[in-house]
Amino acid sequence: MLQDAERALDLYASIDPKLDSLRRKQIRLLLRLHGAVGHLTKAFLHFLYKNLQIFGGRAICRIPKILPLEKKGNIMKNSLRILVLGLAGLAMVGCGNQGENNGGSENTEPAFAPVTLYSCGSTSVDKVITALGNKFADLTGRKVTLEKDQHGSGDATTGVTAGKNGKKYDIGFLSREIKDSEKQALSDRNLNGRMCKDAVVPIVNESNPYSATDKATLAAIYKGEKKTWKDVGVTIQGENDNIQLYSREAGSGTRECFFEGIGYSAVKAEDKWNDGVVVASQSSNGDMMNAIKDAPLGIGYCSLDSLAGAKGIKGLSFEGVVASEKAVIDGSYLLSRNFNYVIRGDYEANSNREIAVKAFVDFMSTREGLTAIKGAGGIISGLEEAQSWSSVQESKYPALAN
Numbered sequence: 051m052l053q054d055a056e057r058a059l060d061l062y063a064s065i066d067p068k069l070d071s072l073r074r075k076q077i078r079l080l081l082r083l084h085g086a087v088g089h090l091t092k093a094f095l096h097f098l099y100k101n102l103q104i105f106g107g108r109a110i111c112r113i114p115k116i117l118p119l120e121k122k123g124n125i126m127k128n129s130l131r132i133l134v135l136g137l138a139g140l141a142m143v144g145c146g147n148q149g150e151n152n153g154g155s156e157n158t159e160p161a162f163a164p165v166t167l168y169s170c171g172s173t174s175v176d177k178v179i180t181a182l183g184n185k186f187a188d189l190t191g192r193k194v195t196l197e198k199d200q201h202g203s204g205d206a207t208t209g210v211t212a213g214k215n216g217k218k219y220d221i222g223f224l225s226r227e228i229k230d231s232e233k234q235a236l237s238d239r240n241l242n243g244r245m246c247k248d249a250v251v252p253i254v255n256e257s258n259p260y261s262a263t264d265k266a267t268l269a270a271i272y273k274g275e276k277k278t279w280k281d282v283g284v285t286i287q288g289e290n291d292n293i294q295l296y297s298r299e300a301g302s303g304t305r306e307c308f309f310e311g312i313g314y315s316a317v318k319a320e321d322k323w324n325d326g327v328v329v330a331s332q333s334s335n336g337d338m339m340n341a342i343k344d345a346p347l348g349i350g351y352c353s354l355d356s357l358a359g360a361k362g363i364k365g366l367s368f369e370g371v372v373a374s375e376k377a378v379i380d381g382s383y384l385l386s387r388n389f390n391y392v393i394r395g396d397y398e399a400n401s402n403r404e405i406a407v408k409a410f411v412d413f414m415s416t417r418e419g420l421t422a423i424k425g426a427g428g429i430i431s432g433l434e435e436a437q438s439w440s441s442v443q444e445s446k447y448p449a450l451a452n
Contacts, residue, residue: 204301239395
């Protein structure tokens with residue numbers, strides 16, 4: 051409701067040159083002070099009626115006559131309350147102008163200098179954090195933007211502690227849990243937690259008739275115990291049917307989830323594994339999908355989030371279950387993992403950058419943040435119970451008001 055009132059204020063400001071940016075800031079503050087929409091008293095309405103004449107708004111001065119119509123229903127009620135709130139600010143501008151004409155001075159808070167947050171870590175989270183960054187920039191009037199540098203989960207904790215390539219990152223994302231060895235570099239100020247869930251999906255070329263797999267079969271394929279497609283019951287006509295293996299680079303959270311899920315966690319980093327099986331290593335989900343698209347005999351794996359809408363490849367069911375949001379939430383799809391975050395911990399206390407990164411973390415769990423995550427393919431829960439960003443912003447981050 052308050053956001054609607056503020057949008058009404060911006061619309062009025064676009065046609066009334068008396069409302070400069072400073073005045074709008076004052077009005078927004080007054081809207082918030084009176085902002086509990088149901089708390090408008092008769093005395094306050096009388097105040098409006100008298101002072102709005104400053105602006106010569108004839109329709110506005112009829113507010114007391116219009117108000118009884120709110121009994122006709124919620125839509126009318128809300129619309130009129132928005133009108134009253136928006137116009138309440140205009141009344142206050144008149145009072146502010148009088149003070150200014152009398153030589154009064156105005157105290158305003160320093161403007162929040164825009165901040166660009168730098169992220170690193172998992173490539174699997176790319177779509178999700180792009181959606182989050184874009185939405186947060188919109189909600190803060192671009193006071194906070196996000197610049198990504200995603201190369202794998204192994205960079206996340208290093209990026210926010212020691213830094214990488216001469217640069218320290220504000221927030222690192224992982225498509226796996228933080229390892230004990232990584233936790234040793236973190237302090238209490240390196241806040242960390244879960245952003246959402248995702249799944250890892252075995253994939254093949256869309257021309258491959260293979261459609262369902264399981265833990266034992268995938269382990270046998272990657273160990274080199276099953277070397278041809280005929281070994282798994284598939285005939286691919288006109289092709290030498292040796293299975294071509296694709297995997298992710300060492301340090302990839304997607305790789306770790308996949309191999310732990312199929313019971314083959316002792317995977318070596320080299321391209322040639324235990325018995326000489328040749329594996330083509332890919333450095334991102336995008337590279338993996340492109341490789342499988344061009345490899346009729348290939349098999350690999352990628353994030354469910356990345357797979358959405360991809361062409362030329364297809365996902366395989368695992369242990370009789372097709373990867374989906376529902377199957378991940380209810381636990382029936384077993385190749386699932388968390389998307390996690392960790393933030394830098396050595397900011398100057400209450401600096402704009404510290405405020406911005408903590409606000410971004412809080413935003414991820416708001417109604418708007420969870421909606422952005424879900425829209426980008428992330429798997430979430432608790433959307434209906436989540437707070438709105440406006441309520442979080444007003445109570446914790448007033449400097450980020452849009």
